[in-house]
Amino acid sequence: MQRKVIIAGGGTGGHIFPAIAIANALKKIEPDIDILFVGALGKMEMEKVPQAGYPIEGLEIAGFNRSNMLKNLLLPFKILKSLGQARRIMQRFQPDVVVGVGGYASFPMLKQAQRKGIPTLIQEQNSFAGKTNKLLGKKAKKICVAYDNMEVFFPADKLIQTGNPVRNSITQSAVSKEEALAHFGLSKDKKTVFVVGGSLGAKSINEALLPLLPTFEGKNIQLIWQTGKPFYDTARSAAAPYATQVKVFDFINLMDFAYKAADVVISRAGALAIAELCVVKKPVIFVPYPFAAEDHQTSNAMSLVNKKAALIIKDHETGTQLGTTLFSLVQNKALMEQLEQNIGTLGNANADMVIAKEVLKII
Ligand SMILES: CC(=O)N[C@H]1[C@@H](OP(=O)(O)OP(=O)(O)OC[C@H]2O[C@@H](n3ccc(=O)[nH]c3=O)[C@H](O)[C@@H]2O)O[C@H](CO)[C@@H](O)[C@@H]1O
Numbered sequence: 129m130q131r132k133v134i135i136a137g138g139g140t141g142g143h144i145f146p147a148i149a150i151a152n153a154l155k156k157i158e159p160d161i162d163i164l165f166v167g168a169l170g171k172m173e174m175e176k177v178p179q180a181g182y183p184i185e186g187l188e189i190a191g192f193n194r195s196n197m198l199k200n201l202l203l204p205f206k207i208l209k210s211l212g213q214a215r216r217i218m219q220r221f222q223p224d225v226v227v228g229v230g231g232y233a234s235f236p237m238l239k240q241a242q243r244k245g246i247p248t249l250i251q252e253q254n255s256f257a258g259k260t261n262k263l264l265g266k267k268a269k270k271i272c273v274a275y276d277n278m279e280v281f282f283p284a285d286k287l288i289q290t291g292n293p294v295r296n297s298i299t300q301s302a303v304s305k306e307e308a309l310a311h312f313g314l315s316k317d318k319k320t321v322f323v324v325g326g327s328l329g330a331k332s333i334n335e336a337l338l339p340l341l342p343t344f345e346g347k348n349i350q351l352i353w354q355t356g357k358p359f360y361d362t363a364r365s366a367a368a369p370y371a372t373q374v375k376v377f378d379f380i381n382l383m384d385f386a387y388k389a390a391d392v393v394i395s396r397a398g399a400l401a402i403a404e405l406c407v408v409k410k411p412v413i414f415v416p417y418p419f420a421a422e423d424h425q426t427s428n429a430m431s432l433v434n435k436k437a438a439l440i441i442k443d444h445e446t447g448t449q450l451g452t453t454l455f456s457l458v459q460n461k462a463l464m465e466q467l468e469q470n471i472g473t474l475g476n477a478n479a480d481m482v483i484a485k486e487v488l489k490i491i
Pocket of ligand 1 (some may be wrong): 400420424
């Protein structure tokens with residue numbers, strides 16, 4: 129009989145892309161499996177999931193707004209409404225299992241599944257679990273995690289350390305460095321730096337790059353610069369005089385090409401960025417986003433820095449330190465090799481399959 133799976137969650141790439149990786153792995157094991165995604169209306173998953181070839185339904189749900197308290201007045205009503213929507217989706221689709229990847233839509237879907245006694249599995253990407261996942265974890269059948277010591281947040285007997293699932297396009301990329309450079313219109317005779325500020329872009333990194341742009345040519349450096357949407361126009365205008373060696377994007381769809389082209393990466397320290405960098409084995413300078421819950425990006429990054437597998441710059445020091453750290457790294461071949469070697473020992477390219485098998489086991 130055809131089995132049915134709902135994958136719920138999203139909000140940012142760090143939840144959406146692991147969800148897609150799990151879906152692809154489920155399809156690989158069971159090609160006729162029926163998978164439905166459930167996301168939040170207006171969020172990135174409503175675009176990225178259909179692009180990956182899966183149907184998605186959107187709930188009217190939003191997160192707690194820390195910067196505008198007025199917006200939270202409607203939150204209880206939105207949660208109630210989304211619980212109703214989730215119930216109707218469950219009735220219509222009749223899933224055998226519901227997988228939660230975190231982010232807005234996870235809560236109503238998993239809550240309704242647990243009320244109905246349908247098995248649920250949580251995939252927690254971070255070293256710190258948020259309130260909702262902790263709550264849902266009590267009734268989940270399995271919780272797949274990527275970091276040690278997660279029994280602080282979840283019942284120990286439900287935990288499985290699987291690592292974070294990385295997309296096949298990255299783990300099995302067949303593109304060569306030459307092809308990747310050609311794709312971006314870049315030279316093979318320069319050092320290529322790939323700057324990525326998580327799925328939404330990083331303001332502090334973007335601002336720190338502006339004064340450095342005129343210096344890159346003299347240092348034989350070229351740049352693939354992912355800015356996020358809000359900074360895109362500013363970056364495009366600032367980079368216009370250096371268009372040969374600075375390529376600007378609001379979002380990069382072919383991440384495997386960008387990783388392959390790079391000699392060095394400057395990145396936020398989101399859990400999926402880290403999982404991917406360990407698989408592609410690149411020297412990286414992390415600039416953790418300091419306002420993520422419990423500052424988890426700094427703990428994520430420090431777990432690599434402590435193993436001499438990455439460098440780190442604090443967000444508020446980016447303006448003064450990004451240039452000096454980057455320029456000294458690209459000139460230090462021994463350090464580049466050491467970082468590359470050490471980060472390469474931390475990669476886990478088959479977490480997607482391990483998680484998919486756990487999903488099928490609990491049906
Ligand atoms: C500000 C914040 O709270 N961020 C959280 C969010 O980050 P965010 O969504 O930025 O997550 P990650 O860095 O973990 O992952 C980004 C994902 O988007 C992809 N990507 C990124 C840029 C791009 O141009 N193209 C592209 O495809 C990456 O390949 C990766 O798969 O979720 C992560 C996983 O729960 C958390 O660890 C982060 O702390």
